[in-house]
Amino acid sequence: MSRSLARLVLPITLAVIGLAPAAAATFTLPTDGSTVVGQVLVVEPTGNNTLPDIARHYDIGYEEIARANPEQSVWTPHGAVVVPRQFILPPKPWQGVVLNIPQRRLYYFPATTKGQPPQQVITYPISIAREGWSTPLGATRIKAKFKDPAWFVPKSIRDEHLREDGVELPEYFPPGPDNPMGMLAMQTGFPGIFIHATNRPWGVGLRTSHGCLHLYPEDAAQIFPQMKVGTPVRVIDEPVLVGNDGGRWVMATFEPVDEYPDKVPLEQRVAQALSTVPLPPDEIDQERVTQLTTTPQPVPVALSASELGLDDWLSELPVEPYNFEPYGIDANNALLPRLPASEEIELP
Structure with missing residues (x-):
């Protein structure tokens, strides 16, 4: 500005x-x-x-x-x-x-x-x-x-x-x-x-x-x-983040900013981020990945199919x-x- x-x-x-x-x-x-x-x-x-x-x-x-x-x-x-x-x-x-x-x-x-x-x-x-x-x-x-x-x-x-x-x-x-x-x-x-x-x-x-x-x-x-x-x-400019939450691998996504030149498609960014996750490909819940790709979600979501999905995970948290x-x-x-x-x- x-x-x-x-x-x-x-x-x-x-x-x-x-x-x-x-x-x-x-x-x-x-x-x-x-x-x-x-x-x-x-x-x-x-x-x-x-x-x-x-x-x-x-x-x-x-x-x-x-x-x-x-x-x-x-x-x-x-x-x-x-x-x-x-x-x-x-x-x-x-x-x-x-x-x-x-x-x-x-x-x-x-x-x-x-x-x-x-x-x-x-x-x-x-x-x-x-x-x-x-x-x-x-x-x-x-x-x-x-x-x-x-x-x-x-x-x-x-x-x-x-x-x-x-x-x-x-x-x-x-x-x-x-x-x-x-x-x-x-x-x-x-x-x-x-x-x-x-x-x-x-x-x-x-x-x-x-x-x-x-x-x-x-x-x-x-x-x-x-x-x-x-x-x-x-x-x-990082609309896709993956992280290690004490051994629980998670991903969060955010609305990309279109104004930046040479913008990499979000699907490609997701694939690049997943390549850094040390989980076997068949262990990653692809349905969750698709949801994160199509709908930005700031709450970190577990990538492993053996971990609770977002809704089930949230349902276990206490309500204050x-x-x-x-x-x-x-x-x-x-x-x-x-x-x-x-x-x-x-x-x-």
Whole structure:
């Protein structure tokens, strides 16, 4: 996204009250050869919670929770809701930031003692570029960090909004809760591409940007102070992931991004991924593979026919009550969500 920034330093402390905090997805990296972290949850919401409410609480994006619950109403879910909080890690190297565009997810591997491998991974859902736009693939670094950025809207984006939405954007957004850049932004070495918060958090997990990667405001507040200038960033296009979950070989698939050139057909990507799985071909459940190829599924599915299929596996998970208050439409801005007084958040 071609965006100009004004670095306006306006220290802001948000001590706000009301909601339970989102569950940041921080995991210890496996040391037994596994490449899967986290666990799938099944919850039963009460009150007026929506799928986006549940997704934000568990640090999941819109596309992830919608794909995991194809039969659920987005706005009035009832009964069991699957929370796809188990992740197949991206291909190594595990260092710095890895952004998997089709997965719509950022992985951050914090540096440890010099010369030692990372011990943790922190992962966040992201919004990716809208149709007709794309984020460059390849390696870069964090070039600069901005607190309370202002945004000078490029003419190309103003023209696009006017043409497609009939909305004339202002030429300038000052720092504040209505700024599309959010309150924290990290500039990459790719021209005009930032990893930043957003004033429309309900769009996290969708295709909403012009190349930038959008984070929930609370996720930006967590990662911003940790990520140093110079942190390596790798952007990948991996719509098919296979992983070792403690000896259980699994696969997850995501909607391919058509804007990238030389796109390999999804069927071929699946075949390439399966070639790395040390299971006899006749042991792999081809019906599950076909389903994963035709219908993206963020929940890792067991490949071996001797393991439970997705529906049976999910049916064995306990159902936990989800009693948190909805975020509400008032939370659709760049501010941090309301938290209990004991959970005060301060923007870095």
